Every structure is written in structure tokens, then in C-alpha cells.
Amino acid sequence: MEYQEAKEKFISTWGSLGSLWGINKAMAQIQSLLFISTKPLSMEEIMEELKISRGNTSMNLRQLMDWGIVTKELIPGKRKEFFTTEKDVQELARHIAKERSRREIKPVIKILKDVSSIKDDGTAKTKELIKQTKALHDLAETADTMMNRIVSQDQNWLTKSLLKFIK
Template sequence: MEFQEAKTKFVQTWGALGSQWGINKTMAQIHALLMVSNEPVSMEDIMAELQISRGNASMNLRALMDWGLVYKEYKAGERREFFTAEKDLDELAVKIAKERSKREIKPTLKVLKEVSSLDTPQTEEEKHFV
């Protein structure tokens, strides 16, 4: 398998897995592209490689930075922004787990706590609910 073919296959596969982590396909594809790049990549190069719009690239890069999975870098003499990904898989797993906990588990636990605090359960159904 040629390098470009392997790279494309990895980016596509990682993108498909993204929905299982709670992120969209394009966000995961950008992350994959940055993971396999040995140098920081510009937004323009990301757009060209993945054939996505500037708005789509910008929105997903911002989200990846919010998750702590991607970092912005500047190169001397360049006006463009460059991006690089967290490459340590252990650190990546920790960051994804923390972010998912913040976005999914904690809000769910808050709702469960709220709904389980009925004033005084009267009926069997209310008692069972609590």
C-alpha cells in the first residue's frame, strides 16, 4: 500500500470512529490528518486535503482546540496559522474521557439528581421512581 493511500484510509477510518467518541466525522478526520502529519499543517492545507470549506475547517479546528486535542502553532515569517495534534495516545484517551464526562456524564447526573428529589413520594410508582 502506498503512503498516500494508507494516509487516506487512516483519515477515513478515524473519521468514522469519531461519532463513537461524540464528535462529528469532519472533526475526527481533521484530527487524524494532524496526527499523521510530521509537521504542523495550515488550515488551507487541511481544507485542500479533506476538501472542506474554510468555515467547516475553522469551526472544527476550534472545537478540537477546545477539547485540548489540537494546538495552534505559529511559524516565523508566516501569516498563516498552523495546527498540530496531540500524538500521545494515553494523553489523547484521558482528554477525550474528561471532555465526554464534562459534556455528557455530569449533565446527566445533575438531571438524575433533580428528578430523584420528589418532595414526598406517595404512590408506589413515585416510590419506585425515586
């Protein structure tokens, strides 16, 4: 496999995997492209490489910046804006985990808590609802806490923890 083929394969695979970490295809592809680029890229270059429109590029770059995994880079003497992504996979994983927790998991935990706190009227179905949502709440909370511990640690704590876990 040659460079060009490998590059395309990587971008399309990582792009279609976007759903796994909760972002859309274009967003994931832009991030992929920056991830393997040796230098910051301009909007023009991104549009050209991925064959997507200016509007699409602009919107998705913004979202990536909101996620905290892409940053604007101003190159002295140039008018255009350039973009780079976090290059360290662990740092990347941390950002993503943190954002997903904040955007999706925390709000759901809140609702599970509310639902599992309704008044027990003594009927079997109410008891079941309370019991099951409480179990889900506890599991979600434990997993979320774990994730947040991981993301708040120093550089190599993630790998160390995972390895410890495996052994």
C-alpha cells in the same frame, strides 16, 4: 496496502468513529490528519487534503482547540497559522475523557440526582422512578469518578491501571 490508501482508510475510519467519542466527522478527520502528519499543517493544507471548505475547516479547528486537543503553532517568519494535535494517545484519551465528562456526563448526573430526589408519595410508580433513577445515578457517578481519576494521573498510570484491571 500503500501509504496513500492506508492514510485515507485511517482518516475515514477514524472520522466515522467520531460519534463514538462525541465529535462530528469533519472534526474527527482534521484531528486524524494532524495525528499522522509529520509537521504542523496550515488551513490551506487541511482544506486541500480533506476537500472541505475554508469555513468548515475554520469552525472545526476552533472546536478541536476548545476540546484542548489541537493547538495553534506560529512558525517564525510565516504569516499563516499552523496547527498540531496532541500526539500522545494517552494524553489524547485523557483530554477526551475529561471533556466528555464535563460536557455530557456531569450534567446528566445532576439531573438524575434531582429526579431521584423527588418526594416519595407512596405510590408504586413514584417508588419505581426513584429506585431506578437512583440506581442509574449511582452507576453513572461511580463510572464518572473512575474516569476522572484516570485522567488526572501521571503519564503511564492509565496503561498500568488498565493492565492491572485485565489481570
